[in-house]
Amino acid sequence: MLLARCVATARTAGLSSWLRQPVTIKLLVRRPTKLVGVTLSLVAAPLIRQVQCKKAPIADVSKRAQHLAEVYANEKEPTLSWADLWQLLKPYLAWLMGAVISAVGVALLNIRLPILLGELVNVMADFVNNSGQLDTAALTPVAVKLISCYGGQAILTFAYITFLSVLGERMATDLRQMLFSRLLHQDMAFYDAQRTGELSARLSNDVQEFKSSFKLCVAQGLRTIAQTGGCVVSLYLISPKMTLVTLSTLPLLIAAGSIMGSLLRALSRKAQAQNAIAQSIAEEAFANIRTVRSFAMEDSEERLFEREVRKAQQLNEILGVGIGIFQGATNFVLNGIVLGVLYGGSKMILTQEITAGDLMSFLVTAQTIQRSLGQLSVVFGQAVKGWTAGARVFEFIHLQPTIPLKGGKRIPHHALLGTIKFDNVCFTYPTRPGQVVLEDLNLDVAPGTVVALCGPSGGGKSTIAALLERFYEPNSGQISIDGHDIRTLDPEWLRGQAIGLISQEPVLFATTIAENIRYGRSDATDEEVREAARLANAHEFVTGFPQGYNTVVGERGVTLSGGQKQRVAIARALLKNPPILILDEATSALDAESERLVRDALDRAVQGRTVLVIAHRLSTIQNSDQIMIIKGKRVAEAGTHKQLLKKKGLYWDLVQSQTALD
Numbered sequence: 001m002l003l004a005r006c007v008a009t010a011r012t013a014g015l016s017s018w019l020r021q022p023v024t025i026k027l028l029v030r031r032p033t034k035l036v037g038v039t040l041s042l043v044a045a046p047l048i049r050q051v052q053c054k055k056a057p058i059a060d061v062s063k064r065a066q067h068l069a070e071v072y073a074n075e076k077e078p079t080l081s082w083a084d085l086w087q088l089l090k091p092y093l094a095w096l097m098g099a100v101i102s103a104v105g106v107a108l109l110n111i112r113l114p115i116l117l118g119e120l121v122n123v124m125a126d127f128v129n130n131s132g133q134l135d136t137a138a139l140t141p142v143a144v145k146l147i148s149c150y151g152g153q154a155i156l157t158f159a160y161i162t163f164l165s166v167l168g169e170r171m172a173t174d175l176r177q178m179l180f181s182r183l184l185h186q187d188m189a190f191y192d193a194q195r196t197g198e199l200s201a202r203l204s205n206d207v208q209e210f211k212s213s214f215k216l217c218v219a220q221g222l223r224t225i226a227q228t229g230g231c232v233v234s235l236y237l238i239s240p241k242m243t244l245v246t247l248s249t250l251p252l253l254i255a256a257g258s259i260m261g262s263l264l265r266a267l268s269r270k271a272q273a274q275n276a277i278a279q280s281i282a283e284e285a286f287a288n289i290r291t292v293r294s295f296a297m298e299d300s301e302e303r304l305f306e307r308e309v310r311k312a313q314q315l316n317e318i319l320g321v322g323i324g325i326f327q328g329a330t331n332f333v334l335n336g337i338v339l340g341v342l343y344g345g346s347k348m349i350l351t352q353e354i355t356a357g358d359l360m361s362f363l364v365t366a367q368t369i370q371r372s373l374g375q376l377s378v379v380f381g382q383a384v385k386g387w388t389a390g391a392r393v394f395e396f397i398h399l400q401p402t403i404p405l406k407g408g409k410r411i412p413h414h415a416l417l418g419t420i421k422f423d424n425v426c427f428t429y430p431t432r433p434g435q436v437v438l439e440d441l442n443l444d445v446a447p448g449t450v451v452a453l454c455g456p457s458g459g460g461k462s463t464i465a466a467l468l469e470r471f472y473e474p475n476s477g478q479i480s481i482d483g484h485d486i487r488t489l490d491p492e493w494l495r496g497q498a499i500g501l502i503s504q505e506p507v508l509f510a511t512t513i514a515e516n517i518r519y520g521r522s523d524a525t526d527e528e529v530r531e532a533a534r535l536a537n538a539h540e541f542v543t544g545f546p547q548g549y550n551t552v553v554g555e556r557g558v559t560l561s562g563g564q565k566q567r568v569a570i571a572r573a574l575l576k577n578p579p580i581l582i583l584d585e586a587t588s589a590l591d592a593e594s595e596r597l598v599r600d601a602l603d604r605a606v607q608g609r610t611v612l613v614i615a616h617r618l619s620t621i622q623n624s625d626q627i628m629i630i631k632g633k634r635v636a637e638a639g640t641h642k643q644l645l646k647k648k649g650l651y652w653d654l655v656q657s658q659t660a661l662d
């Protein structure tokens with residue numbers, strides 16, 4: 001095919017006629033140039049095609065991870081206080097005490113067991129040496145003690161594991177609930193700055209890590225500490241002098257341990273932050289899977305995730321090495337101490353301060369301590385991780401929102417007219433303090449009227465709606481409803497009953513249609529839900545589904561069309577029956593038929609309410625009682641459609657641009 005194309009192209013280039021022509025200088029120069037050009041293009045075209053057909057190179061999406069890393073690097077290190085821990089443990093003190101007593105009991109039995117075994121060996125050695133007969137009278141008490149000890153150990157082990165499991169699970173549940181509740185209460189500005197992946201990482205991974213570490217620390221830590229304490233007493237009984245000399249090394253050990261501990265904590269924090277970055281990337285990819293798919297970015301996302309997960313792996317490996325060094329060094333130092341005891345002890349034997357038997361007992365007990373401390377260093381490594389995880393959880397639990405969710409005045413439903421007033425409102429978003437969005441904005445909305453807010457994109461229309469719902473506080477100025485400053489009104493009442501918001505991209509929950517509509521008012525009857533759906537032009541399509549109102553809509557309502565989602569959202573808002581309604585470009589994302597249905601529903605919805613319509617379409621704008629053009633951080637023009645048309649100016653420009661759109 002390529003060859004055929006070559007020939008054809010050569011023909012069009014006039015190869016045969018060129019060959020038949022008389023040779024001139026001009027011809028010699030011009031035609032070969034043309035031919036070379038054609039030949040080159042013949043060769044180049046498939047190559048270019050091939051290059052174009054090749055899959056686009058994987059885009060560099062690393063900035064996302066880089067941005068996340070910067071966010072984490074700028075965070076200050078969260079801390080966990082003993083008071084936090086106490087607050088968490090207080091309701092479960094009985095379980096904790098049960099666990100502590102059982103764990104210490106197991107430890108004490110562990111100290112007792114070797115002694116009993118020794119006694120048993122002595123009794124057996126006695127009858128082997130002396131009579132050769134089994135002396136059951138001497139053997140039975142020791143055997144009974146030993147069996148009771150084993151039995152006690154089994155029961156206590158069962159008890160402390162059970163107590164700890166109950167305690168750990170209840171504490172983790174409380175922690176999750178506390179964190180979730182505190183997160184739900186945070187200001188919108190907090191959510192503007194946070195990532196959902198990070199929040200869910202704290203809610204699941206960090207709480208899990210904290211719980212496991214706590215259980216391990218109480219179980220193993222307590223046992224080993226009790227064991228060590230018991231052995232130190234035994235040591236003291238054998239030789240007070242040698243015990244005190246050995247213990248004098250403790251402050252040095254503790255100091256070294258603390259330094260190492262803080263290094264490990266820093267490492268652990270880094271590793272956990274990196275885990276959260278990887279999780280954020282995965283969650284974002286899942287949440288935006290349609291965008292990922294439609295841009296064929298699976299490979300890029302995969303690469304990005306792999307890179308970040310590998311970084312997390314490396315940091316965790318370094319942390320593992322750090323913990324390994326710590327444990328190795330601890331063992332080395334402890335062995336050194338045992339050696340030192342041997343050296344000092346042999347000198348004491350020479351000076352007849354202790355017997356060789358005492359030295360032997362001292363060494364065996366010291367070795368038990370050494371083993372316990374070795375285990376303790378493992379516990380310590382885990383404690384570092386748990387402490388960091390706990391600190392990350394409590395960091396958000398301690399965060400105080402600036403706008404409360406509850407508390408304040410409520411205007412009775414029958415007395416609420418729905419007058420809205422913005423007085424010299426200035427506002428900048430907390431996450432972008434350098435950009436003034438509204439400056440001395442004044443706005444008056446009479447009760448029961450429909451006011452269209454229009455104007456250029458980014459002018460601040462949605463911001464006005466957000467301020468009215470008190471998602472943010474204005475920097476200065478006042479917003480009032482029926483003359484009441486909204487800061488004095490109960491936000492729960494304001495958002496839950498006074499104002500209904502229908503936005504451009506309504507989000508539904510992954511449950512049935514009925515439940516999604518009932519989100520507007522949880523005590524609504526089935527008939528009220530249906531009535532709201534009828535008003536919102538949703539009843540017909542809902543009953544067309546095989547499962548009707550019990551149809552599950554998928555995550556964020558993904559299994560419904562845009563228009564259907566919008567109508568369910570309108571039904572949800574109508575069920576609330578709010579005196580003030582905000583329609584934030586509620587129909588702009590719909591096709592003509594869906595828009596007709598939705599607009600029809602909205603026309604019914606606005607009856608008898610004060611309505612703020614954030615509108616782009618001329619048909620919506622001109623049907624409003626009043627039009628306000630938001631431009632230059634304030635209301636640039638206001639009036640009815642007719643009044644503004646007379647003035648021409650800004651509104652005229654808008655009408656011109658919108659006519660084409662409509």
Ligand SMILES: Nc1ncnc2c1ncn2[C@@H]1O[C@H](COP(=O)(O)OP(=O)(O)OP(=O)(O)O)[C@@H](O)[C@H]1O
Nearest residue numbers: 192429431432437456457458459460461462463464
């Ligand atoms: N959460 C936020 N944090 C920081 N800045 C924001 C936030 N939301 C909006 N902005 C900025 O505030 C300005 C006003 O945005 P707003 O959404 O109110 O405009 P709009 O008039 O509704 O625009 P559009 O018609 O395009 O929806 C814009 O410059 C926008 O970038």
